[in-house]
Amino acid sequence: MKADGNKDMLFQDEINQAVRAAYADIDHGAGRSAVDLLYTEEELAGLPPEAVGWALGVGNPVRHAELRTGETVLDIGSGGGIDTILAARIVGPTGRAIGLDVLDQMVRRARAHAAAAGVEGWTEFVRGEMESIPLPDESVDVVISNGVINLSPRKSRVLAEIRRVLKPGGRLCVADLTVEDELPPEVTANEAAWAG
Amino acid sequence: MSGALAERAFALKIQKMGFEAVTLGERIPHGVEKAALYPLFTPELIQLMREVIPPERQDTVAVSLVAKARKPF
Numbered sequence: 425m426k427a428d429g430n431k432d433m434l435f436q437d438e439i440n441q442a443v444r445a446a447y448a449d450i451d452h453g454a455g456r457s458a459v460d461l462l463y464t465e466e467e468l469a470g471l472p473p474e475a476v477g478w479a480l481g482v483g484n485p486v487r488h489a490e491l492r493t494g495e496t497v498l499d500i501g502s503g504g505g506i507d508t509i510l511a512a513r514i515v516g517p518t519g520r521a522i523g524l525d526v527l528d529q530m531v532r533r534a535r536a537h538a539a540a541a542g543v544e545g546w547t548e549f550v551r552g553e554m555e556s557i558p559l560p561d562e563s564v565d566v567v568i569s570n571g572v573i574n575l576s577p578r579k580s581r582v583l584a585e586i587r588r589v590l591k592p593g594g595r596l597c598v599a600d601l602t603v604e605d606e607l608p609p610e611v612t613a614n615e616a617a618w619a620g
Numbered sequence: 621m622s623g624a625l626a627e628r629a630f631a632l633k634i635q636k637m638g639f640e641a642v643t644l645g646e647r648i649p650h651g652v653e654k655a656a657l658y659p660l661f662t663p664e665l666i667q668l669m670r671e672v673i674p675p676e677r678q679d680t681v682a683v684s685l686v687a688k689a690r691k692p693f
Contacts, residue, residue, distance in 0.1 A: 439623065450659040458657040461648075480658060482684035488645060489688075571684065574624040583637035590691040596639060601624040601650065601682045608672040611665070617622040620661035 436577040439618050443575050446619035448527055453478035453504055467510060475537035478504025481570030483599025486510040490595070494518040495565040498589065500554045500582075500598075501525060501572025505534030505547075511568060512543035522564070523549040524557060557585045564589045569598040575619065621655075621682045630687060639689035646686045651679035 459468065459479045467487070468476060480503050491497060491514040499508040502523025512521035521543070525531050531549045538547040552558040554569075555578050567586045576582050586596055611617050625633065627644060635642050652669045655661045673681060 446660055446662075452659055454658045458654070461654075480660070482650060483646065483648060483686055485686060488686045574621065577623060579623075579625070579633060580637060583634060583639070587638050587691055592691060592693045594691045596634070596689045596691070597686065599646075599684050599686050600630070601621050601684050602627040602630055603621060603624040603682045604626050605677070607622065607681070610672050611669055612622045614622075614665050614668060616660070616662040616665040620621060620655060620658060620665065 439577040442615045443619045444526060446616060448529070453480050455479075459506075463506075463510075470541065471506065471509060472537050472540035474533075475504050475506045475509055475541065478533065478537070479506045480504070481507060481599060482601055483570055485568040485570050485597045485599045486514070488599075489566055489568050489597035491515055491566060496520040496563065497522065497566045497568060498557070498559065498564045499523045500557070500567060500569040500586070501575075502534055502549060503530055505537045505549065507568060507570050508534065508547060508549070509538055509541045509543055511566075512538065512541075512547040515546070517546045519546060521547040522559070523547070524552050524554065525549065526551065526553055555581045555585060557589050559589045561588055562591045562594075564594060565591055566595045566597065569600065571600060573598060574601045621650075624682055627683070627685060630685075634687060634689050638692070640692050642687065642689040644685050644687055648684045649680040650682045650684060652681060653678075655681065 495515045497511040502508045502525045508523035534549045538544045656666045
């Protein structure tokens, strides 16, 4: 088995538990200084400050997703909802923006942020796991995600689920972390490094 | 970031799972100090990274990239 395959097989339950526990423990996002590195002033204009403050992404997938009015977009690992809200603004009320997150409290938080942003009429947030997306087959035009797929020990399963929910010709546009050179073992063995 | 794949491995995995037109775009380096902004990186982990990651690599521990692909018709 190849090295990248091994990463998908080792200690899946422990990794999932560590990631979920760390995620449930946080009481704020990366904050404005991190957000300013990823989003333009125009993109951030009109967003609720709480949605900005709760951002945890590592890129800006909405900017690259070439979204169109009326499309259905799924944001995997939607967190506080910043990217789901940005996507909702583009697809508009004839479209649909769906945020998926593993934590109930984050889903509730994102709903409040979407309401504050005025996009709640065509935006919804659902609780679920990216390895088992609670949506029908071929129901989504575009899947976006921001810094989340790397957290899954079952990346192939995540990608299979994304493929399942996408319509034929549907697009995937994800920002995610990559690591070219191995990290020191002291770092990779640290539980927090699987969640961060 | 312990679960992050290498760029080529990530692209190959997307392709292997049945997507086409896989492209990799915008790359943003993420170093130790930027990681410290994210609450999922504990202060203990950040301190450990400062100590054990070589100085020349502290500014680019990981790279975020945008991967795009399409499900075939």
